[in-house]
Amino acid sequence: DVKVTQSSRYLVKRTGEKVFLECVQDMDHENMFWYRQDPGLGLRLIYFSYDVKMKEKGDIPEGYSVSREKKERFSLILESASTNQTSMYLCASSSMGAGVYEQYFGPGTRLTVT
Amino acid sequence: GNSVTQMEGPVTLSEEAFLTINCTYTATGYPSLFWYVQYPGEGLQLLLKATKADDKGSNKGFEATYRKETTSFHLEKGSVQVSDSAVYFCALYSSNNAGNMLTFGGGTRLMVKP
Numbered sequence: 001d002v003k004v005t006q007s008s009r010y011l012v013k014r015t016g017e018k019v020f021l022e023c024v025q026d027m028d029h030e031n032m033f034w035y036r037q038d039p040g041l042g043l044r045l046i047y048f049s050y051d052v053k054m055k056e057k058g059d060i061p062e063g064y065s066v067s068r069e070k071k072e073r074f075s076l077i078l079e080s081a082s083t084n085q086t087s088m089y090l091c092a093s094s095s096m097g098a099g100v101y102e103q104y105f106g107p108g109t110r111l112t113v114t
Numbered sequence: 115g116n117s118v119t120q121m122e123g124p125v126t127l128s129e130e131a132f133l134t135i136n137c138t139y140t141a142t143g144y145p146s147l148f149w150y151v152q153y154p155g156e157g158l159q160l161l162l163k164a165t166k167a168d169d170k171g172s173n174k175g176f177e178a179t180y181r182k183e184t185t186s187f188h189l190e191k192g193s194v195q196v197s198d199s200a201v202y203f204c205a206l207y208s209s210n211n212a213g214n215m216l217t218f219g220g221g222t223r224l225m226v227k228p
Contacts, residue, residue: 004157033215042220043158043203058215090157101146101207103216105157 004106012112019078023091030096032074037088081113116141120219133191137204145208147187152201194226
């Protein structure tokens, strides 16, 4: 079974702090994704990566950056956390294999910025 | 561009009732279609999928049929249980999606009462 893990289930940070959210997958997937989920807004893609050191902006990249130094790990960075970044953050991964497009999700990190 | 539209929730049913959650899509070509489920406090899990017209995906008593003529992929279950209470997301992959991204619907919350 594919396993996607996220470093924390719950996180509380102060405004202005630098925040790192870590995601690790164990299935050698090429693609990795970061979403945020907010009530009434569904899932919104922040960034994705299709290879080591590669990154692409999603729908809402402002205020975020990412890092992918190793294939299995994809980090989301909030350079200076703000209260409007309080949200549930979901990481996902998928294979680049032909005809295989489903994404596998981690359990999520609920971030509160005070 | 691609889009997925789901019925708005919440959907409230009594145990053993019949469930339908509607999903329609707009996409170029022949997309692959997915249903994901999110239990409270958790990430998304792939529930079922269909990759071509008239395919039926099924899992855990849920099923959905890929209807190209009506561009729909409605989720059904004959007899729901309290443990089915969750948020359900319809999603698609189309060949014009960059980086194997999925397009998600807004989610439908299901509440099943004993």
